[in-house]
Amino acid sequence: MxxxxxxxxxxxxxxxxxxxxxxxxxxxxxxxxxxxxxxxxxxxxxxxxxxxxxxxxxxxxxxxxxxxxxxxxxxxxxxxxxxxxxxxxxxxxxxxxxxxxxxxxxxxxxxxxxxxxxxxxxxxxxxxxxxxxxxxxxxxxxxxxxxxxxxxxxxxxxxxxxxxxxxxxxxxxxxxxxxxxxxxxxxxxxxxxxxxxxxxxxxxxxxxxxxxxxxSPKKALGEIEGKIWEKRVPKSELEELRATQTVISEKLVGGMPVIHILADENPGLGFEPIEGDLEDVYFSYIFGKQAVDA
Known part of the structure; x- marks a missing residue:
């Protein structure tokens, strides 16, 4: 059915x-x-x-x-x-x-x-x-x-x-x-x-x-493969990164923000590639796609 x-x-x-x-x-x-x-x-x-x-x-x-x-x-x-x-x-x-x-x-x-x-x-x-x-x-x-x-x-x-x-x-x-x-x-x-x-x-x-x-979740994960980048940043850099990068998530770890961005290529600036998970997929559609479309 x-x-x-x-x-x-x-x-x-x-x-x-x-x-x-x-x-x-x-x-x-x-x-x-x-x-x-x-x-x-x-x-x-x-x-x-x-x-x-x-x-x-x-x-x-x-x-x-x-x-x-x-x-x-x-x-x-x-x-x-x-x-x-x-x-x-x-x-x-x-x-x-x-x-x-x-x-x-x-x-x-x-x-x-x-x-x-x-x-x-x-x-x-x-x-x-x-x-x-x-x-x-x-x-x-x-x-x-x-x-x-x-x-x-x-x-x-x-x-x-x-x-x-x-x-x-x-x-x-x-x-x-x-x-x-x-x-x-x-x-x-x-x-x-x-x-x-x-x-x-x-x-x-x-x-x-x-x-x-x-x-499927598996297909969704495949779509972001190689496109999620992570960096631990001072709070003072957040606003500029939000303005220049597609920031899809932020969380405080030990008092300092750790952000994930969505980008097809290495954005430099000290970002490291990570294996994205379903939460990154979710945020990429809720926040990343909006940012890209805008």
Whole structure:
């Protein structure tokens, strides 16, 4: 099954153009959607989840027209939004069972088996009787995935799922997503580059409502090979370098800025070549391309 998005555009009443002629083909497996906050990722996810209408364009999930067959989409969709609320005074088992009924799993015996299996899959079975208000952030996210997996969805959308998780919970959550992605289309919308690097065989970079890159992380890394240069610089030199070079990232190391620039040839000035990573790819599209195009 494929998800085909063609020429999707959306402008909100306040004039913000959230999506600009977005076209993507997404196949089974883990698909990473990378972009900064405000890039249009959540607008795209909400449109795919039938929560808002686009101004123009088409979306096809297999033989289902997502924009005209919303009920059919919802039967086969699992969705974990960025802001996922739970009833704090209800235990996980009870709430998941209730959500299963809403998903159409009305047979009591079947529902009990499904709930048990999902709580085990998300490593929440031992805490099934605990009120959700007492769950950690990572446990709530795993509960969110459990509810998203009800009724064996063909498409799962997760929006910024690891934001705020500690390293152990993040790893546990990413391992769970990776397992799910073996048999399902899973769209991982995030601004955290490492999430995509570790999980996804296909990805897109989006900013200001436009798709800047679509392809595999490996292909993206090939595009910047031999083009990333690094230098440790005094703060006093930063402004001049920003004005004369395509600076794609800056970070303080030991109190002194270390910058990466994008250049086809050795820029001199003491810059050293380095092997670029996916973060450099991301920054090269978000910052470098803008600088070049300007």
């Amino acid at each position: 494929e998800l085909q998005i063609q020429n999707l555009s959306k402008t909100y009443p306040n004039g913000v153009q959230a999506l600009q002629d977005v076209s993507l083909t997404i196949r089974q497996g883990m698909f990473g959607l990378l972009g900064p906050n405000g890039a249009g990722k959540s607008s795209l996810m909400r449109t795919l989840a039938t929560l808002q209408e686009p101004d123009s364009g088409t979306i096809q999930l297999g033989d289902i027209n997502v924009l005209t067959q919303k009920d059919e989409v919802r039967k086969t969709l699992g969705y974990l939004p960025q802001e996922f609320g739970v009833y704090p005074k209800i235990d996980a088992e009870t709430l998941l069972s209730h959500l299963a009924v809403l998903k159409g799993i009305t047979n009591r015996s079947e529902r009990k088996d499904v709930v048990k299996a999902l709580l085990q899959k998300t490593n929440l079975y031992d805490a099934r009787k605990k009120n959700l208000g007492g769950y950690s952030g990572g446990m709530k996210q795993r509960f969110g995935i459990a509810q998203a997996l009800l009724a064996n969805p063909k498409l799962i959308i997760v929006d910024e799922p690891t934001a705020g998780l500690d390293p152990a919970e993040r790893n546990r959550f990413l391992n769970l997503l990776s397992e799910i992605g073996e048999n399902t289309i899973v769209i991982l919308s995030t601004h955290i580059v490492d999430d995509v690097k570790e999980l996804c065989s296909d990805m897109a970079i989006i900013n200001k409502g436009q798709v800047l890159y679509k392809g």
